[in-house]
Amino acid sequence: MKLDPATHLYTYNHVMDGFSAVLTMSQIKQLQKMPAHLATFEEKLGQLHTTRTPTFLGLKKEAGLWPVSGFGEDMIIGILDTGIWPESKSFHDEGMSEAPSRWGGKCEAKGFCNKKLIGARSFSQGMKHLKEKISKTDDYDSPSDFLGHGTHTSSTAAGSRVQFANYFGYANGTATGIAPKAS
Numbered sequence: 418m419k420l421d422p423a424t425h426l427y428t429y430n431h432v433m434d435g436f437s438a439v440l441t442m443s444q445i446k447q448l449q450k451m452p453a454h455l456a457t458f459e460e461k462l463g464q465l466h467t468t469r470t471p472t473f474l475g476l477k478k479e480a481g482l483w484p485v486s487g488f489g490e491d492m493i494i495g496i497l498d499t500g501i502w503p504e505s506k507s508f509h510d511e512g513m514s515e516a517p518s519r520w521g522g523k524c525e526a527k528g529f530c531n532k533k534l535i536g537a538r539s540f541s542q543g544m545k546h547l548k549e550k551i552s553k554t555d556d557y558d559s560p561s562d563f564l565g566h567g568t569h570t571s572s573t574a575a576g577s578r579v580q581f582a583n584y585f586g587y588a589n590g591t592a593t594g595i596a597p598k599a600s
Contacts, residue, residue, distance in 0.1 A: 426542040431521065432495070439546050460543055471595055489596020491517055493535070494575045498567030500560050501537060505568055507576030507592065508534045516600055526560050533577060535600045575599040 424439040437460075440448065445457055476483040486492075493516075501508070510532035524530035525538050537560035541551060551558045562568045576594030583589045 424546060426546065427540065437543065439543075471593070474595070476595070483595075486596070487598060489575060489594075489599030492575075492596055492599040493517060493520060494571075494596060494599045495522075495536075496567065496571050496574060497540070498562075498570050499564040500539075500557065500562030500567045501534065501571050502562045502565070502568040503529050503531070503534050503537070505572060505576075506579045506582075507568075507572035507594065509577050509579075510534075511577070513577075513598070513600070520600070529560060533575075533600060 423441075423444055426437040426439065429435045429437070448454055449457060471478075471483065478484060491514075508531070513532035515532060516535040520535055522536035523538065524534075524536050529537050539558060539560050541558050544551060557563050572592070572594055574594050575596045576592060577597050579592045581589060582592035
């Protein structure tokens with residue numbers, strides 16, 4: 418019996434060590450017998466969820482954890498989601514320092530990144546392998562956000578301060594992420 422060759426998709430070596438691959442069940446069973454194997458996870462498409470504001474978390478800008486943390490200064494936040502829209506005012510880099518020297522990621526889209534948005538990648542190899550259609554009108558085979566959810570969660574986590582933010586003229590106010598000084 419001839420086995421299908423394994424297809425390597427990605428290698429992870431920053432927050433965790435591992436890889437993403439397309440494997441047959443027999444290849445997975447063989448992998449699970451190896452002494453260094455810790456876990457195997459099947460790829461799943463997740464449901465999109467959202468969060469609310471710093472108020473929901475009980476954060477206060479004058480006292481407590483939020484100001485003590487420096488509002489995320491020198492912090493690098495990584496988000497895997499539907500993409501990111503770098504043109505959003507939440508990702509302006511006014512007053513931002515250069516990326517921390519420990520940063521080892523990359524920005525794979527020309528003109529996409531700045532001092533605030535220091536990295537952006539597209540992870541579409543799994544979809545391509547499964548022959549999932551990447552629409553040219555409703556999606557992008559790039560780090561650009563086609564749905565808005567990734568931009569929303571990224572700005573909730575690390576969005577720069579944006580005054581006069583509103584939703585189609587309603588709910589005027591100042592928008593800010595939990596860690597507005599983070600990259």
